[in-house]
Each structure stands twice: as structure tokens, then as C-alpha cells.
Amino acid sequence: MPFLKPPVVARTLHKWLGLLVGLQVLIWLATGLYMVVVDIDFIHGDTLVKNTQQPLLVPGKSAHDIASLRAQYQDATKISLRPVMGKTFYTVTTVDHRYLVDPQTGAVKLPLDENTAREIARYHYAGEAQISNATLISSNPPMEIQTRRLPLWRVDFDDRFSTSFYIDPYNGSLATRRHQYWRIFDFLWALHIMDYEDRSDAHNRLLIFAQFTGLTFAVTGLWLLFYSFSGRRRKKGNVVI
Amino acid sequence: MLLLKKLHKWVGLFIGIQVLLWLLSGLVISLLDPVKVNGRQWASPVVTEPQYIGPTALLEPAELPTEYLKDALSIDLTIQHGIPVYLIRHSDGEHLVSGIDGSLVTFESFDAQKLASQDFNGDGEVISVERGMAPDMETRNHSGAYWRVNFSDKANTAIYISISTGKILERRNSYWRVRDFFWMLHIMDYAGHKDFNNPLIITVALVAIWLGLSGFLLLFGSFNRHDFFFLRFPGKRDDVVITLFEPGVTGPRKVVLRRGSNLFLSLATHGVSLPSICGGGGECGKCRVRFEVTDLPDASGIDLLLVPKRLREKGYRLACQQIVENNMTLHLSEGTLTPPD
Numbered sequence: 008m009p010f011l012k013p014p015v016v017a018r019t020l021h022k023w024l025g026l027l028v029g030l031q032v033l034i035w036l037a038t039g040l041y042m043v044v045v046d047i048d049f050i051h052g053d054t055l056v057k058n059t060q061q062p063l064l065v066p067g068k069s070a071h072d073i074a075s076l077r078a079q080y081q082d083a084t085k086i087s088l089r090p091v092m093g094k095t096f097y098t099v100t101t102v103d104h105r106y107l108v109d110p111q112t113g114a115v116k117l118p119l120d121e122n123t124a125r126e127i128a129r130y131h132y133a134g135e136a137q138i139s140n141a142t143l144i145s146s147n148p149p150m151e152i153q154t155r156r157l158p159l160w161r162v163d164f165d166d167r168f169s170t171s172f173y174i175d176p177y178n179g180s181l182a183t184r185r186h187q188y189w190r191i192f193d194f195l196w197a198l199h200i201m202d203y204e205d206r207s208d209a210h211n212r213l214l215i216f217a218q219f220t221g222l223t224f225a226v227t228g229l230w231l232l233f234y235s236f237s238g239r240r241r242k243k244g245n246v247v248i
Numbered sequence: 249m250l251l252l253k254k255l256h257k258w259v260g261l262f263i264g265i266q267v268l269l270w271l272l273s274g275l276v277i278s279l280l281d282p283v284k285v286n287g288r289q290w291a292s293p294v295v296t297e298p299q300y301i302g303p304t305a306l307l308e309p310a311e312l313p314t315e316y317l318k319d320a321l322s323i324d325l326t327i328q329h330g331i332p333v334y335l336i337r338h339s340d341g342e343h344l345v346s347g348i349d350g351s352l353v354t355f356e357s358f359d360a361q362k363l364a365s366q367d368f369n370g371d372g373e374v375i376s377v378e379r380g381m382a383p384d385m386e387t388r389n390h391s392g393a394y395w396r397v398n399f400s401d402k403a404n405t406a407i408y409i410s411i412s413t414g415k416i417l418e419r420r421n422s423y424w425r426v427r428d429f430f431w432m433l434h435i436m437d438y439a440g441h442k443d444f445n446n447p448l449i450i451t452v453a454l455v456a457i458w459l460g461l462s463g464f465l466l467l468f469g470s471f472n473r474h475d476f477f478f479l480r481f482p483g484k485r486d487d488v489v490i491t492l493f494e495p496g497v498t499g500p501r502k503v504v505l506r507r508g509s510n511l512f513l514s515l516a517t518h519g520v521s522l523p524s525i526c527g528g529g530g531e532c533g534k535c536r537v538r539f540e541v542t543d544l545p546d547a548s549g550i551d552l553l554l555v556p557k558r559l560r561e562k563g564y565r566l567a568c569q570q571i572v573e574n575n576m577t578l579h580l581s582e583g584t585l586t587p588p589d
């Protein structure tokens with residue numbers, strides 16, 4: 008094949024590379040658009056929760072103090088004070104267990120039952136909707152809590168965001184919250200980084216190959232702009248053959 | 249199609265550079281190994297024996313100085329560096345208070361140097377320790393005073409230790425700094441490197457989507473089934489003969505082209521380069537050739553735009569807009585067939 012002139016090379020490359028990665032480039036642009044337009048704090052669910060920064064009421068001297076807990080749980084590695092629905096509880100962490108202890112009564116409440124999980128979810132929920140469902144997830148977690156420690160209570164709200172709150176049955180905390188726009192974001196992120204399994208590895212070969220191709224595609228596009236616009240400028244004074 | 253092309257070109261002119269930067273920065277970010285970027289590559293593996301709180305006499309939380317308890321969000325009692333401590337979290341930071349006497353535990357520069365050296369197992373020594381206040385560029389997700397412990401390794405590692413808790417806040421190195429520079433380009437937040445909901449990127453992304461959409465639609469128009477001739481049975485060729493005349497050149501030249509191919513491109517691949525600036529894009533109007541009246545195809549929209557009526561009537565058409573269908577005779581402008589020196 009004879010030597011083709013640069014604009015012909017650029018145009019041919021742009022066309023064929025477009026066929027190869029054009030769809031992925033469009034996916035990058037569209038998923039990127041969603042991610043930049045939708046506020047990340049909203050995605051994180053910050054607007055759906057309340058009562059997450061409650062000051063702690065430190066319990067005074069009582070029969071159920073840290074000294075008694077240390078005597079009772081000799082293999083404790085951590086003893087914490089955390090508010091649960093505005094009331095302070097101890098959480099005791101041992102090598103293989105966690106306990107939630109009421110400082111007033113010394114009662115151990117574990118794991119939290121469905122009604123308590125619902126109550127806690129309700130307490131942190133900033134919306135008006137009703138709870139539609141509560142399930143204890145002990146194995147096979149859905150993708151949206153892949154990295155979280157199980158078990159967790161999943162409490163679903165009947166709102167337009169399909170909100171789900173995840174309550175830790177061993178310390179009564181709101182472990183995380185998810186909603187439809189988070190789930191869309193997560194799915195689009197998978198498309199953006201082309202990691203369709205774990206949705207977290209942006210160092211994968213498929214992505215790097217697509218990026219190399221996409222970069223060449225973009226370079227040929229910019230290269231063509233040069234010819235397109237210089238052709239435009241000279242059009243008027245064209246000498247007719 | 250014409251309108252789409254115009255849209256594609258103009259949007260490309262305005263934000264093409266940014267699209268290029270997105271692809272370039274995305275590529276660089278993906279190529280960098282995340283284990284090096286986050287410094288885990290050179291961090292000692294954490295093997296902790298369980299640290300039991302044990303029976304030592306301790307202060308109860310209520311006995312701690314009230315100034316630390318005020319507006320506390322959570323309190324954790326653990327053993328750290330061999331002593332029982334309460335970690336008290338406030339909305340603006342964390343403090344460690346000794347469980348033995350209620351005194352505030354802080355970390356001095358030599359503590360920080362020791363903690364950082366224990367953590368770092370790369371090839372380098374501590375060269376300096378500096379004090380700073382988070383959040384700054386490298387500690388943007390934290391708050392409070394820190395020690396920055398600098399190492400002499402090739403990756404210029406800096407380990408940030410919190411003054412109030414002794415925690416390792418970040419492990420930074422050249423990999424992270426390169427990544428962060430390209431991340432800044434990627435999300436177009438040139439000041440803070442972290443806000444990807446900024447008005448600039450939203451605007452550019454809203455414009456760029458049109459580049460993508462128009463390009464995607466143009467893709468369908470720019471291909472026809474003849475572009476995929478190589479998928480057909482080998483040996484099954486379907487050729488036409490094009491006879492070329494040029495003033496000043498004696499005798500015609502004949503080229504054999506594939507039926508269904510683009511006239512401009514096919515001639516170019518057979519060594520006949522028609523005059524062109526845009527390379528066959530239907531934009532410059534330079535590749536006009538004169539058809540014999542008997543072969544004259546209908547004028548395309550682009551012919552109407554770029555070839556003057558007078559010339560169209562004489563049989564001029566743009567070669568880049570023509571599909572090779574039948575044997576035909578063309579008249580080229582002077583100099584086209586002249587062999588290169």
C-alpha cells in the first residue's frame with residue numbers, strides 16, 4: 008500500500024478506533040457526567056440521616072462501671088462508650104466477641120432483635136417514610152455491603168430513594184446506609200473503571216487497554232481538528248480547477 | 249449528519265484538550281500500582297497480639313478531667329504502647345488521655361520517628377521530622393497537628409503521625425504525588441484536588457457528553473458494509489475499473505478498485521492522492537473530480553455545499569463522497585498523477 012497522507016491516516020484511524028472504543032468512551036463520558044453532577048454527600052446518604060453526632064452522656068459511678076466490666080470480661084481488648092438512641096452504652100470487645108452493656112442495669116443485650124434494629128433505624132432516619140422490611144444478614148451479603156463486618160440488620164424504608172439502613176446488632180450503631188442513587192453510582196463506577204466483578208480495581212488490564220486505545224483515539228481526533236479547521240479557513244479563496 | 253459533524257467538530261475544538269487530559273490522566277492513574285500509591289508496599293505487616301486491658305487500677309471515664317469529656321462523641325479504652333488510654337473523639341478531633349492518671353497523652357517528634365520507623369520497611373532512613381497541621385494537601389482527610397516523618401528512600405516516603413493519638417494518618421510517596429497530580433487534572437479541582445462536584449467539571453462534562461453522543465451517531469454513518477470486506481470469503485473479489493485522465497498526461501491510467509469502497513480512500517491506497525486538506529472528511533472541498541457525463545452520480549448534500557453549481561453542472565463531484573459502484577472514467581486536476589520525485 009502506498010504511503011497515505013497524514014490527514015487520511017488520521018481520519019482512517021479515528022474512524023476505526025472509534026469503532027473499537029467509541030462505545031466505551033461514550034460510557035466514560037456518561038458515567039463521569041453522573042458522578043460529577045450528583046453531589047457526593049447526597050450519594051453518601053448524608054441527607055437521609057440524623058442524630059449521628061450525639062454528645063455522649065458519661066455515666067457516673069455505679070455498680071456497672073469499667074472496673075466491673077474488666078472483672079467480668081477479663082479478655083477484653085477494648086471497652087467503649089457509645090450512644091445508642093441518645094442513651095450511653097458500653098461496648099466490650101474481646102478477642103472473638105462483642106457485647107453491648109447497659110450501664111444502669113448491667114444487662115447485656117445481644118444480638119439486638121428486629122424491633123430494636125427498627126427503632127434504631129427510625130431514630131437515625133431523617134425522612135418521613137415507613138419501614139417496609141427488616142432482615143438480618145449473616146451471610147452472602149449484597150454487593151453494597153461487601154466489605155462490612157457481618158451480621159447486620161438491613162432495614163428498608165418505603166421512600167423514593169429505596170433507602171436501606173444497616174444496623175450493627177452487636178453495638179447498635181448505624182453501620183452504613185444505601186439508597187438507589189448510591190446503587191446507581193456504584194454500578195456506573197463499575198462501568199467507568201471496567202471492573203464488573205468487584206467494582207473496585209482500577210488497575211485492571213481491560214481498562215488499561217481501553218485507555219490506551221481511547222487515548223490514541225482522542226489524539227487522532229485532535230489531529231483531525233487541525234485539518235478540519237484549516238480546510239475551513241482556506242475554502243473561500245479556493246482556486247477553481 | 250452534516251449538523252452532527254459540525255457539532256462534533258466545534259465541541260471537539262473547545263473541549264478536545266480536556267477529553268485528551270481525561271484519557272491521559274485516567275491512563276496514568278490506572279497504570280500506577282495502588283499498593284505503591286497508598287504506601288502499603290513499604291508498610292510492615294500488622295501482627296498484633298491481643299492487648300488485654302487487664303486488671304490494673306484505672307480511672308473511670310467519669311473521673312477524667314471534665315474538659316476532655318465535654319461534647320465527647322465516643323470514648324474507647326484500649327492499651328496503646330503498653331499503657332491503658334482513653335481515646336476521646338470530638339467533632340473536631342481526637343485525644344488520648346491516660347487511664348492511669350488522666351493526663352493528656354501526646355506524641356513528641358522522637359515518638360513519631362520511632363512509630364514511623366517501625367512502620368516503614370522500605371529501603372531508607374528517617375531524614376527529618378517536621379510538624380504541621382492537618383488538613384493540608386497530603387493530609388486532606390484529617391484534622392489536627394501531625395508529625396511528618398521523611399524517609400530517604402527513592403519514593404520520598406513521608407509518614408504522617410498524629411500528635412494527639414500517635415496514629416499513622418497517611419503514608420505518602422512519589423507514586424501518590426504523581427497520582428494526585430493526574431487526579432487533579434482528571435477531576436479539574438486545581439486547588440483542593442478532591443471536589444469532583446465542582447462547577448467547572450460539571451460544565452465541561454455537560455458539553456463533552458455532546459462530543460460523545462454526536463461521535464457515536466457519526467460512527468454509524470461513517471461505516472458501510474463494504475468497510476468489512478475482509479470478513480467475507482477470501483478470493484471472492486468484486487472489482488471495478490476506474491479510468492483516470494489528467495491534462496498534460498498522455499494516455500489514461502487505469503486502477504482497479506473494490507466495488508463499494510470509498511472513491512477518495514481507495515484511490516489514495518492505490519497511490520492516487522487527490523488534493524485534500526481534511527483527508528476525506530467532506531470538509532475542505534478539495535478532492536473534486538470530473539465525472540464523464542454517462543457516469544455522473546447525483547450530487548450529495550456536501551457536494552451542494554462545497555462544489556459551486558457551475559462546476560457541479562460540468563460533472564464535478566467530491567471523491568470523498570462517492571462510493572465506487574461501476575466502471576467509470578474520471579478527469580483529475582493537473583499534477584495529481586504526476587509521480588513523486
